[in-house]
Each structure stands twice: as structure tokens, then as C-alpha cells.
Amino acid sequence: MDDEGMERYLEAGRIASRILTKGAGEIRAGASYLGAVERIEEMVKADGAGLAFPLNVSINEDAAHDTASAKDDRVFSRGDLVKLDLGVHLDGYIADTATTIDLGDHHLLVEASRRGLDQAISMVRPGVSIGELGTAIHHEIEARGFKPVANLTGHGLDRYMIHTPPNIPNVRVQGGAVLEEGMVFAIEPFASTGCGRVTEKHRTEIYQQLAIHPVRLPSARHILEEIRPRKGMPFSKRWLSGNKIDLALAALIRAQVVRGYPVLSDVPGSLVSQAEHTLIVTSDGCIVTTA
Numbered sequence: 001m002d003d004e005g006m007e008r009y010l011e012a013g014r015i016a017s018r019i020l021t022k023g024a025g026e027i028r029a030g031a032s033y034l035g036a037v038e039r040i041e042e043m044v045k046a047d048g049a050g051l052a053f054p055l056n057v058s059i060n061e062d063a064a065h066d067t068a069s070a071k072d073d074r075v076f077s078r079g080d081l082v083k084l085d086l087g088v089h090l091d092g093y094i095a096d097t098a099t100t101i102d103l104g105d106h107h108l109l110v111e112a113s114r115r116g117l118d119q120a121i122s123m124v125r126p127g128v129s130i131g132e133l134g135t136a137i138h139h140e141i142e143a144r145g146f147k148p149v150a151n152l153t154g155h156g157l158d159r160y161m162i163h164t165p166p167n168i169p170n171v172r173v174q175g176g177a178v179l180e181e182g183m184v185f186a187i188e189p190f191a192s193t194g195c196g197r198v199t200e201k202h203r204t205e206i207y208q209q210l211a212i213h214p215v216r217l218p219s220a221r222h223i224l225e226e227i228r229p230r231k232g233m234p235f236s237k238r239w240l241s242g243n244k245i246d247l248a249l250a251a252l253i254r255a256q257v258v259r260g261y262p263v264l265s266d267v268p269g270s271l272v273s274q275a276e277h278t279l280i281v282t283s284d285g286c287i288v289t290t291a
């Protein structure tokens with residue numbers, strides 16, 4: 001990585017960290033999803049940065065990939081466990097960070113994912129395997145009586161790319177990829193009171209362009225025009241203008257030009273917490289860009 005890339009990663013991390021902390025203050029019982037999401041996303045633009053993906057706001061058993069819809073009328077309730085997952089980029093250099101806001105009495109569950117993250121970060125240096133990180137995360141979560149979510153992982157980051165190898169497991173596994181100096185990745189443990197696996201719900205608000213491919217439907221062409229500046233990074237249905245948006249997205253998905261990211265949930269009635277930081281591996285440890 002050149003110095004400029006490093007500087008951008010660090011600055012994106014500082015912005016993301018500051019906004020996540022400030023944004024958490026928007027999550028209160030009685031506050032609207034849509035208002036909170038719009039205000040937090042606006043903070044990113046006001047700082048001269050871009051969103052690497054729509055702000056994820058996922059509550060209770062929903063672990064990831066929910067965000068406000070354009071006409072969302074939901075409000076946060078007392079007792080909710082709210083995950084905020086924020087991705088900020090500067091010229092494609094991404095900082096991905098998440099926190100859990102507890103509107104109830106779920107202190108230990110919040111602590112479980114947070115301690116898993118802290119423990120894994122403390123172990124990062126060249127030569128350590130991703131299996132060792134997953135094992136440490138699993139241990140911290142299990143020791144507090146919860147389950148790590150096995151089919152959600154941390155992930156490598158690259159310019160304009162949110163998910164690159166290696167995946168960082170949240171569960172005990174043997175071996176796997178070995179960390180090297182200069183790697184950039186996000187670690188994101190999820191702790192659950194449910195079964196420790198997520199499945200897809202029907203609700204889908206977040207999408208991503210996969211391929212450049214001509215389409216004929218005018219409303220679909222309009223969407224491709226609008227999302228072109230995303231350079232392949234995910235976008236929210238809420239960000240799109242025009243009519244027949246659902247029809248157009250369905251056509252783009254059929255043509256395999258776009259994919260959806262349905263909300264991912266553990267079993268109904270369960271609760272999931274999340275903590276996440278982005279880091280860069282150095283010769284003897286790591287720099288946490290979003291600390």
C-alpha cells in the first residue's frame with residue numbers, strides 16, 4: 001500500500017469512528033428509523049466522505065442488512081437492541097465499523113461481541129491464522145452464555161470493494177489463511193441468544209450492481225444511471241428516484257446485473273449484538289483505523 005492509500009484508510013477510519021459515536025446518539029426509543037438513518041448518512045456527506053454502503057440499522061433478531069426504506073414508518077422501541085453498521089470511504093478506501101445500542105437491558109450480550117472483537121484485535125499480527133481469531137471470538141461469546149453467529153464473518157477490504165478474501169470467522173475453526181503485513185480487513189463478531197445462524201428474510205432494501213450489461217427497460221436503465229457513481233458499492237432502494245423502482249430492480253436482478261441483500265436474521269424473538277472495526281496489519285500488530 002502506498003502512503004496515500006494508507007492516509008486515506010486512516011482518515012476514512014477517523015470519520016467513521018466519529019460519526020458512529022455521534023450517530024449512536026440518534027438511536028432512542030421513540031425516534032424514527034428514517035430520520036435517524038438520514039441524519040447519520042448526511043453526517044458522512046457533510047464530512048466530505050462517501051458511504052461505502054447504506055447505513056445498516058438492524059434490530060433484535062435481525063443481524064444485518066436492514067436499513068430504512070423511503071417511506072419507513074418504524075420507530076425504535078424501549079427494549080430494542082439496535083445494530084448500526086457504517087461504511088465510509090474516501091476515494092474508495094473503506095472504513096467499516098459497527099456498534100450495538102442497547103435500548104433495553106442486554107448489557108452482557110453487547111459485551112460479548114465487543115469482547116470478542118477486542119480479543120481478536122489484540123491477537124492480530126503477521127503469521128496468525130484466521131482460525132485463531134475465530135476461536136478467540138467464539139470463546140469470548142460462549143463464555144458469556146451466547147452463541148456466535150456462524151454464518152456471518154469479517155472480511156477483507158480493497159479499494160471500492162467491501163468483501164474480499166479472507167473471511168474472518170466468528171467461530172472455532174482450524175487454521176485457514178495466515179495474516180500478512182499490509183492486509184486490510186474488518187472483524188465483526190455477532191453474539192446471539194438464538195441458534196447462532198442467520199437466514200434471509202423477504203425484506204430487501206440493499207442492492208449492489210454486479211455486472212455492466214445493457215438493459216432495455218427504461219426504468220431499469222434509469223437506475224443504472226443513478227447508481228453508476230457507486231462504482232459497484234452497495235446502494236439503498238431508498239436512494240433511488242423515479243417510479244416503478246421495484247419492477248426495475250426485479251428486471252435487473254433477473255438479468256443478473258444487480259443482486260439484493262435480504263435482511264439476515266436469527267430465529268424470531270432472539271437478540272443479536274454486533275461489534276466491528278477495520279484494521280491494517282503492521283509488522284508487529286495492527287492499526288485499528290476505526291478506533
Ligand code: CO
Nearest residue numbers: 096186188276
Ligand atoms: Co463489515
